[in-house]
Amino acid sequence: MNFVDFLCPSCALFLDFDGTLVDLAPQPEAVVVPKGLVATLEALSQYLGGALALISGRPIEQIDAFMKPLQLPVAGVHGTERRRADGDMTLLSTHPLQAVEQAALALVAQHPQLRVEHKRGSVAVHYRQAPELECLCLRAMEAAVEDSPGLTLLRGKMVVEAKPGGANKGHAIEAFMQEAPFAGRQPVFVGDDFTDEAGFATVQRLQGLGIKVGEGPTVAQQRLASPGALRELLQTAVASKAGKASV
Numbered sequence: 167m168n169f170v171d172f173l174c175p176s177c178a179l180f181l182d183f184d185g186t187l188v189d190l191a192p193q194p195e196a197v198v199v200p201k202g203l204v205a206t207l208e209a210l211s212q213y214l215g216g217a218l219a220l221i222s223g224r225p226i227e228q229i230d231a232f233m234k235p236l237q238l239p240v241a242g243v244h245g246t247e248r249r250r251a252d253g254d255m256t257l258l259s260t261h262p263l264q265a266v267e268q269a270a271l272a273l274v275a276q277h278p279q280l281r282v283e284h285k286r287g288s289v290a291v292h293y294r295q296a297p298e299l300e301c302l303c304l305r306a307m308e309a310a311v312e313d314s315p316g317l318t319l320l321r322g323k324m325v326v327e328a329k330p331g332g333a334n335k336g337h338a339i340e341a342f343m344q345e346a347p348f349a350g351r352q353p354v355f356v357g358d359d360f361t362d363e364a365g366f367a368t369v370q371r372l373q374g375l376g377i378k379v380g381e382g383p384t385v386a387q388q389r390l391a392s393p394g395a396l397r398e399l400l401q402t403a404v405a406s407k408a409g410k411a412s413v
């Protein structure tokens with residue numbers, strides 16, 4: 167069954183942001199939110215009775231800035247911070263970051279093409295401008311994480327990130343699924359990166375649907391070619407379903 171047919175008012179929809187809803191950019195702040203996307207998500211959220219959440223590695227603050235004025239339920243920093251549908255925040259406990267911060271700063275001091283991102287409870291090193299430094303970044307951050315109780319290393323597209331061990335997108339989706347208006351619904355999760363695999367496994371365990379955007383190995387049952395293809399499907403869903411529901 168395709169995604170538009172699958173999507174019904176009793177579904178819960180979870181969407182990754184970068185590389186899924188929006189195309190990746192050379193730098194994280196350079197992504198462009200295409201015209202109409204925010205309105206499409208707002209209409210879909212209404213159609214789903216509010217059961218639409220964004221599940222991102224970015225801080226919630228950044229997601230809100232891109233989605234302005236729309237404020238959806240969001241899991242940020244892989245679930246380290248989570249804004250529920252009722253607006254309340256749930257924060258996972260964090261762990262000392264000194265070792266990983268030092269390692270990241272040492273890397274960027276030697277290689278200015280790298281970029282260090284400090285988030286709540288996590289430190290990410292982006293090497294999109296210097297892919298040849300992948301092994302170096304990985305080794306340095308792995309060593310730092312070994313000296314940092316409670317942290318694990320997460321690899322994403324052109325990024326390596328030290329984050330709290332308990333934070334992952336699967337756990338974030340599970341937490342939403344315990345709460346109104348998500349509880350009791352059939353979950354759908356769309357993502358594009360290694361970091362989304364835990365989310366696919368979770369929704370499929372809950373009899374839902376995982377959809378991978380782009381190439382690469384995945385446990386997701388379905389696949390879409392690109393963020394553009396997803397946006398087109400979401401628009402189609404709004405036109406064929408949400409539009410009718412509001413008439």
Ligand SMILES: [Mg+2]
Nearest residue numbers: 182184185359
């Ligand atoms: Mg992504």
